[in-house]
Structure formats: structure tokens, C-alpha cells
Amino acid sequence: MARQLTPLGRFLFVVAGLSLLGYGLYKYGVLARIAGIVAPERRAEGTVSKDDFGSGSAAPAGTGAATSTSAALPSGGSRLKRPIKVAIVLWGGYAGGIMANNGMLPNPDSTFSRDFGVQVELLQIDDFDKSRDAFRAGGDKGGVDIMWSTVDAYALEYGGLSKLGPKAIMQYDWSRGGDAIAVDASIKSVADLKGKRLACAEATPSHFFALYVLTQGGLTNRDVNWVFTSSAVDAANVFKAGKVDAAVSWSPDVYVAAREREGGHILASTKEATNLIADIFVARGDFLEQHPEDARRFVAGWLRGVEMVRKNPDKAAVLLQKSLTGVNTLDDAKGMLDDVKLPDYGENRAFFNPQGSIVNYFSIYQSAQNIWRKIGKISSVNPAQQTVDTRFLDAGAEFFPGASTSVAESKPEFEFKAPAPRTTAAPILTKTVSIYFPSGASVLDENAKAVLDSQVVDLAATFGSAYLRVSGNTDNVGARDANVRLSRARAESVAQYLMTKGFDRNKFDVVGNGPDKPVASNDSDGGRAKNRRTDFEVIAR
Amino acid sequence: MDVRQPITRHQARVLAAVGVLTFFALWCVLSYANIVPTVILPTPTEVLRAFPVLHFQEALVRSIGGSLYRVYMGFLLAAVVAIPLGLLMGTFPPVKSFFVPLLDPLRFLPISALVPLFIVWFGIDEMQKIIFLFVGIVVYLLPLVVEAVENVDDVYLQTATTLGASKGQLIRHVLIPGSLPAIGEALRVMNGIGWTYVILAEVINARYGLGYLITAAGKRSNVDQIFALVLVILVIGVVTDWIIRMVNKQLFAWNE
Numbered sequence: 001m002a003r004q005l006t007p008l009g010r011f012l013f014v015v016a017g018l019s020l021l022g023y024g025l026y027k028y029g030v031l032a033r034i035a036g037i038v039a040p041e042r043r044a045e046g047t048v049s050k051d052d053f054g055s056g057s058a059a060p061a062g063t064g065a066a067t068s069t070s071a072a073l074p075s076g077g078s079r080l081k082r083p084i085k086v087a088i089v090l091w092g093g094y095a096g097g098i099m100a101n102n103g104m105l106p107n108p109d110s111t112f113s114r115d116f117g118v119q120v121e122l123l124q125i126d127d128f129d130k131s132r133d134a135f136r137a138g139g140d141k142g143g144v145d146i147m148w149s150t151v152d153a154y155a156l157e158y159g160g161l162s163k164l165g166p167k168a169i170m171q172y173d174w175s176r177g178g179d180a181i182a183v184d185a186s187i188k189s190v191a192d193l194k195g196k197r198l199a200c201a202e203a204t205p206s207h208f209f210a211l212y213v214l215t216q217g218g219l220t221n222r223d224v225n226w227v228f229t230s231s232a233v234d235a236a237n238v239f240k241a242g243k244v245d246a247a248v249s250w251s252p253d254v255y256v257a258a259r260e261r262e263g264g265h266i267l268a269s270t271k272e273a274t275n276l277i278a279d280i281f282v283a284r285g286d287f288l289e290q291h292p293e294d295a296r297r298f299v300a301g302w303l304r305g306v307e308m309v310r311k312n313p314d315k316a317a318v319l320l321q322k323s324l325t326g327v328n329t330l331d332d333a334k335g336m337l338d339d340v341k342l343p344d345y346g347e348n349r350a351f352f353n354p355q356g357s358i359v360n361y362f363s364i365y366q367s368a369q370n371i372w373r374k375i376g377k378i379s380s381v382n383p384a385q386q387t388v389d390t391r392f393l394d395a396g397a398e399f400f401p402g403a404s405t406s407v408a409e410s411k412p413e414f415e416f417k418a419p420a421p422r423t424t425a426a427p428i429l430t431k432t433v434s435i436y437f438p439s440g441a442s443v444l445d446e447n448a449k450a451v452l453d454s455q456v457v458d459l460a461a462t463f464g465s466a467y468l469r470v471s472g473n474t475d476n477v478g479a480r481d482a483n484v485r486l487s488r489a490r491a492e493s494v495a496q497y498l499m500t501k502g503f504d505r506n507k508f509d510v511v512g513n514g515p516d517k518p519v520a521s522n523d524s525d526g527g528r529a530k531n532r533r534t535d536f537e538v539i540a541r
Numbered sequence: 542m543d544v545r546q547p548i549t550r551h552q553a554r555v556l557a558a559v560g561v562l563t564f565f566a567l568w569c570v571l572s573y574a575n576i577v578p579t580v581i582l583p584t585p586t587e588v589l590r591a592f593p594v595l596h597f598q599e600a601l602v603r604s605i606g607g608s609l610y611r612v613y614m615g616f617l618l619a620a621v622v623a624i625p626l627g628l629l630m631g632t633f634p635p636v637k638s639f640f641v642p643l644l645d646p647l648r649f650l651p652i653s654a655l656v657p658l659f660i661v662w663f664g665i666d667e668m669q670k671i672i673f674l675f676v677g678i679v680v681y682l683l684p685l686v687v688e689a690v691e692n693v694d695d696v697y698l699q700t701a702t703t704l705g706a707s708k709g710q711l712i713r714h715v716l717i718p719g720s721l722p723a724i725g726e727a728l729r730v731m732n733g734i735g736w737t738y739v740i741l742a743e744v745i746n747a748r749y750g751l752g753y754l755i756t757a758a759g760k761r762s763n764v765d766q767i768f769a770l771v772l773v774i775l776v777i778g779v780v781t782d783w784i785i786r787m788v789n790k791q792l793f794a795w796n797e
Contacts, residue, residue: 132762157762160763238665241661243661243665
């Protein structure tokens, strides 16, 4: 006879049934599938490796075309009746403009107004979001016409701003020490970062810098545990508090954090990676269209200011301290100037020429865009050509007669002494490259040159101030002495080839290790192949 | 319209609907007609289009889950601390005198300035986020609880005393039931506070979170996504507010 269930019994019955059903759904993957529809995971992050940077990264179609820079200024438009408004931040890179403007606000002693006939107002907006709000509003509506960015960050935000038709119009500095990686005592080189907690502000120049250094040192973005913060200062604080093993941040916070943490030190900075973080001005499309002549004069006036800073850095430091909020002492201002390099007119021309400098606007933009896409930060890509308009820069040539506009004419920025210093300090990073040489020979064939072009030239140019130790390694087949000689000869031919790209021979320290430094066992074909390699060690000066 | 002239339920609903619709119409006119550039004020269509992107690429649902967890853990913790402490403070003036000089100034705490300190004290994982929200909520909740207890009419206490109630009975049968409806209402108001702090709470190491998504969208100048995310928070706010209201009504029906 069926018995009536008590309420509790009925409840238990239902619970048991539901549990069984739930387990079945889980077991056969139905739950996972439902979760995939109802609450999908974030778009999977791709792997970024050493091949994603530099000329080795495949350029999207349509970007190989020659520059559109030969054209004259856009016709039409009118002269602006108000000051050009420019968003800047607390940073030494603005010394050129501050010097040219003799301060932040328009004034009669401004070179901009005296020699170039434009009024310029610089606005210090340290909050990133607010500076973007101001750019979106535009100079006519209480915002700004021109804003600061870095090439890498610009590649990230271009999509969101594209409706404004923004264009990069000039470079005002290279970060030279402004960005750095602080690490704890256990980390001596990039390879040691594997599996460590690394803090940085996500999708910022810090993030880009970290990815570059990691990948060149043989790691990928998946080899570290990222701790993302919303600002660079937070990243430095987290490191200082001992919550992470390493942090990427900017000057001065990152140096303070490295100093204040027991055993903390700086692993790498843009003092070595001199040509990676490029600060640029981005102007609104409507501003450029309506007031092209003002834009041209702004660019030229700013670059005149760069010349003034170079002639009189002390005055620039005084002006910087007076103008920017947050510079406490004159020494701070001098330190800020030391963290940047202000490119002049000729260097700007070379930077905005795809065939100009080895590392240029286009190469950085494409690398950055490629990387942000791979790690899922952007989904649409734009040709680099579309994001830049160099006509205002090019049309300023009349103000800079005699400026060299090609790299070949300009003199090298860094001096290298022979022999290179053999310090006991570990190299910042070691990039391992397999270069094929015919048996017994030390001649580079076309394939080998292509490998160097894609893997090493960009590295050598980006780490502009650092020495590069080129060490040849062989397997253990054959006599040791002969192998040592051969590996040295091969390393030397690598260095000779790199010289043809415009590098100073003294930048390279050539070493032949022969079979003495194997990275794998010589007992197998695979192991021996791994040992036949060329290591490029980046060594800080 | 006369001062405090009552209106019918129906009228109230109509007026509310008109209010919402007017606001929406204004948004449509300003954005579609491009009176305000869409990079500043995106159109409703753009905001709507941001949802699939957020859902399929940015793990919106998991982020909602993450933020709900943090906000309501902080909320729960705040309630667990503030209600007993508030009862004590409201019941025994000496306790109140002891705590007031410590707790009153906390309401002026510029909590955003403490983010770095919280990281140092509580690390960078869930604990830091929950404690941050807890502090943000508790400093406002506590004074409201105290007030709720103090507002229980003396008449009830006197009546109970006359009937021979002991101290414990006064608390259990007069002060607690008398103040609970007001405490319930205080919790409802505090529901909003946690959401206003969620961006600050998620500034660091938040893999899933609405605050984190808003920060990230800001960096990429995706104004449409920011609007969409704010909309999500508003909807969560309205829904949870309604839930708490219903629960209060059920629990404290005798108060009506």
C-alpha cells in the first residue's frame, strides 16, 4: 500500500532527486555548457612571445604602404582665436613645451606666441580618465585639443577614440629611466621571474614594458602571475608592502619602492630599453582639419623648445619646478629631466618615417597593437598609417634649416667603449637565438640574416644604451679548441652584420664559448641542436 | 498641488513612468541628434550593443557574481558588527559615551585614501576587498542602528517596567523588536553604499568585478561599456532594494 509521505520526507525526496539530476548534468558536461552560455569566461588570452615584437611581428595588410606624409598641409581651415589646449601630466618630458611657452599659460614671453604666432595653454591633468574626458570634450567645449599618450597605449585606446579621428602628430620624449621593473632579492635576471607575482597597472606602458622584457628574456605572458592594479603607483605600493615579487611602475615611485623594500632592486628600466616607451601628442581630427596652420606652428614651436632645453637645461629645470604641480625641489625637476630624452626636429622626422629609425612609430604601434589583440585587450586592428598625420611635422622644416632628417646623418646617441665592461653582474636578460651556420663555416647566409633582422636588430635598437654580449655556443662534436675558435668567429660575423645596420661595433662584446656552456644534454640530436645557439645578453652600461 | 496632498497609487505609478520615460527621451534626443557628441554620451543603441561584447568577451556575469559576493560579504560583516554594537550603544549610554569619540569621526574617513594601507594590511586578495567594503559600510550603519534603538518610544519601556520586566526582558521584548523595523530600513539604505565603493575596492587584483571592468573600459575609452556597466549596477541596486523592502515587510509586518 502506498503510504502518504510526511512533509519532511517529501522534501528529502525532492532534494535527493535534484541532487541526482544535478550530478548527472555535471557529469555529462551539461552544467559546464550552460555555464559557458550563461556566464562565459573572459576571452582567452593568447600567448605573447619574443616573436611578437619588432620587425618579426607580421604587419597587418595595408600598413606596408609608403607614408602619406609627402602631402602638403590640409587646405582650408582658419586660424584659432583661442589658445591651443594641451593635456599633460607630471612628467619631465614636457620640458620642451613648458620652456617654449615660458610656463603653462599663454604669456607675452612665450616663444610660441612671439616666434610662432600661436597661443598655447598647457593643462596638467594627472588623472588618466579625466584627461581622456577632456580630449573627448574638445578645446572648444572646455576640454583639450591635444593630449599626451604613449605609442603603445595609443594602440590600445585608438579604437575607442576613433570617432574623433585622432592623429599622432609628434613625439615629445623617450622614457629613459622613467619606467622600471623593481624586483626582490631572489630575482637576478628576467628568467628568474618565472612563476613569480608581478604587479603592474593593466594595459598601460608598464604592462607593455613588462611584456617586452619578459618575452625578450625567453618567457611568455603566461609564465608570470600578473597582479593588476588600477594605477602604477598602486603597483609600486604593493611591491613595497611585500605582497608581490616584482612590480613595474614609473619614476620616482618605482625607485623608492625598490629602495625601501629589503633586498629590492631594479631589474631593468628604460635607461637600458631606451627606445621602447615613446611619448607622443595626439590631436583631435576636427582640430587638425579646422586649424592645420596652428597645429603646424604648435609642433614647430614645441621642438624649438626642445632646442632651448638642450641649450639651457638648468633654466628648464627651474621652469619645470615652477610650472608643474608636484615637483617639490629643483633636484626633483633635474631628476625628471634625467628620466627622459627629448627628441629634436630631425629625430622626430626619423621616428615618424617607417624607413627611418630601426625602432620607429610604426614598428612600435604595430607590435603594441598585435600584443594587445593577442591578450584580448582589443578586438579590432587599425593600420598604423591611419593613426598618424605627420604633415604638420614635415611642414615645419622651414623652421629648422639644417636639421638632419635621416638617421644616417645623425650621430650616434650613445658612446660605447671597447672592450665592453665584463661585469660580474648578471645580464638583464638573455635572448637565445638559433642561427644556422654551414658546418665548419662562420658565414651568414640569407636565412641567418633574416633571423637576425627579425630577432636581434630590434632588440639591439630598443636596448639602445646597453651593451650586447654575443656569445656563440656549439655542441660537443669535434675538438674543443676548434669549436671555441669557430663559435667566436661566428659570433664575430653576427656582430659584423649588425654593424651594417648602423650599430657601433663596440656595442657588441663577442664571446666564443664553444661547447663549454651547454643548455641541454649532448647525448641526443635534439639536445645537441639546442646547444648550437647564439645567446644575446643585454648588459646595462 | 497642495503641500503633502496624498495621491493614489495609480497616480504615483503613472508619474514614475512618466519620469523615467522623459529621462530616456532626453537621452535619445541628446545622443541620436548628436547634440552631445556620442564620444561623451553614447546612444542607447551603442550601450545596448556593448552588452554582447561584455558578456562574451569580458565575462560580465562572472564579474557581477564577483562584485555581488564582495559587496554582500562586506555588508553582512558590517551588519554582524554594527547591529549588536549599536544595540548596546543605544541601550546603555555609558557604552555609547565610550565609543562615540572613536566612531563618530570615522564617518569623515576619506576611505579612498586608505586603499594603499588596506593593501599593506590585508594583502591583495578577496580579504582586502571585503574588509574595505566592510569599513565603508559599517561607519554609516552603526550610527543608524544606535539611532533606531534610541528612537524606541520611552512609553513602551515605562509600560514594560511597570509590568515588572527585568533588564534582559526590556532589551529582548521592547528595545530589539521596537528598533528592528528601523534597523531593517537602515540596512536597505546601506545597500547602496557598498556599490558606490566597488570601483575603489576592486582597484587591485580583481579578476572578476564590475568595478574592475569599469576601470578597464575607461582605459580603452569605451564610453558605451562604462554606461552599460553603470546600468548593470543600477539594476542590481533596484532589484536588491526591492528584495530588502519585501523582506522587511514580511518580517516586520506588525509595524505597518
